[in-house]
Amino acid sequence: MLHEPSLPVGKDPAGPYKTKLGIRMFLGYCIFYAGFVAINLLSPTAMAATVFMGLNLATVYGFSLIIVALIAALIYNHLCTAMEAKLADPADAPKKGGK
């Protein structure tokens, strides 16, 4: 391969699992994001409705998109790390990065 990584990349037996998980979580977030766009297009005035502690739907949904992104990222990392540990070759263990 002509464009080898800047540092050698070890084997990643958890790769297929992480790819599948990533796509599923990406699609889930896409639906959540699309919901925000759809409400704005189909019923824009609904965004002004007060829904939580005096905050309107636009504010709550907007903040939720940011917070849910972080929560989803943490869940994804937890699941990936667990699978990496489960499938790790004990011989490779001392060389593993991600410190």
Next chain:
Amino acid sequence: MAITVFLLFVLFVVGLSFYLGNKTKTSAGYYAAGGNIHWGVNGVAFAGDYLSAASFLGICGMIATAGYDGFLYSIGFLAGWIVALFVIAEPMKRLGKYTFTDAVDANYNSRGIKLCAAISTLVVSVCYLIPQMVGAGVLVEPLLGLEHHWGVMMVGAIVITIVATAGMASTTYVQFLKGGLLIVFSLVLVIAVLVRGISTKPDQDGKVPFYEYTSLSAVKSGETLTVPEGGWTVLAVKDVKGGLQFAKLSKEGKESWWFVTTADTTITLKEAQFTAVKADGKYVNGVKVVDGLPKLRQVGNIESIEGDKEAKTGSLGPVEFLATMSDKDTLVKTWKSAVVTDGDAKVTVYYPKVVAGEKLLRPGQKFKVEGTWLEKLDFTSLMLALFLGTAALPHILIRYYTVPDQASARKSTIVAIAAIGFFYVLTLFMGLGAMTNGVINPADGNMSAPLLARSFGELLFAIISAIAFATVLGTVAGLIVAASGAVAHDLMDRYMNVKMDDKQKVFAGKTAAFVIGGIAILLGILFKGMNVSFLVGLAFAVAASANLPAVLMLLFWKKTTAVGIAASITVGIVSSLALIAFSPELYTLYGKNPLDAPIPLNNPGIVSIPLSFLTLVVVSLMTQKKAVPATA
């Protein structure tokens, strides 16, 4: 004080660059910081790289002037990191070496991909560079009292020094430092806003007296408008596009412009501000400008807090602040501008428009979600480009090569999401804080956040301005590393096969950084006054159209071919740039009627992104003999 803080920061950054420069001897060190950056540092550096002038100056400025619509950029920019994390991060680390081109060409070794991807990197980086340099010029004026072009040249010179001395290593630590400081001091600013609370007569803690704009009653007899009381004479009435009307009045020899509003049969004239460009010079509010003075009064205040026109809330919690702002009985005075021709003078009138909080804290002021289907399509197109653009920005993608492995790439993305997400939450408070504290320059909203800081004292202004300047430095440095990699690594080394040893590759990269830095300085001066956020939006749309289909399809569609990728990148670049060039916004910029623009959309993503995907699929299917199976 501002100058001292600024100089200390710049000296520290340049010193750090020279220190790290002594350690950078190889191309891996120059382009990828040796691939040994800790994921935590890389995550904050991601934030430092990503939170550009558009985020700090542009978004805060847009929220300050258009409310929630500015926050849409925060949401879209952050959501884009989900694409980066779930789909792009680990494969990018696995496939690439130094540049975006390395990754898309990893399985093909195609000259076509190398050329197209390198050009795409250059186009996107230059589109992104222009607003950063323009932002630098805007910042320097109030900070150091220098003119725009000096600010641009100063940023260019410092960034070239940073990049040319140590490449990605110094760039990473500058971005780390700047990212961390930006978030910490933005939080300080937001706390200050909440402690101060909201007032219908903001006076910046007694430092700047609140200016009460007046209104006059007028009557219309036939086509003649008159003001019955106060000794006012109506000199002219001007109609402008959009059904707006302005009156030029005179009293005791002093001329002024007023915004004409009609409710039922009552005509009210609202005091406006104005600048006039005449043959003998520029005038502000009727006074000739000498040595940059006078300036327009800063604006932005609440007319009524939950129905009370004489109120001061005192300290507010974050939820209480937003709830108060979005109340249906809260009225906010925002400012718009219109251009009228008065004889041989070109007059820009800045006029007040009162908007209810419930309308301001939801989309609709800038992006017409309640408008025609074309306006709705434009909004959808913007949200699509913001969502898909992040994971296709070359200067962001190359940061995945600075960490040792795939797990580090993933973890640094999560740190970036946390840091960037937290900052974007703060932008809403900073923008609304500027909107309500009388600190907005009506002619240029980009400086709203630094000017908000100034309302709390010179020290905070000095720090925030220095950080804002560093914001530009960090992002420009990342862009120049990406662009120099495209020239020296992708084009010279890979595409043209210029024989170079490792030392020569580093020299080529540094030379390219000098040239691109020089071009950036020139463009930053040429594009003075252009809207920062608009240009960044353009870069996102081009990146999402040109790069994302190629990256996604090579990872997830085994029939993807080299010709398909090259064609997709080409169609993505050309279609997105063409759609932008013939859009209403650009027609306004050309001085033409936006209604004459052949393309009715300002945001091209909804057309150019699917077109790029379609091109890749069709061309790949037509060139299956050359197909090489994808690795993912």
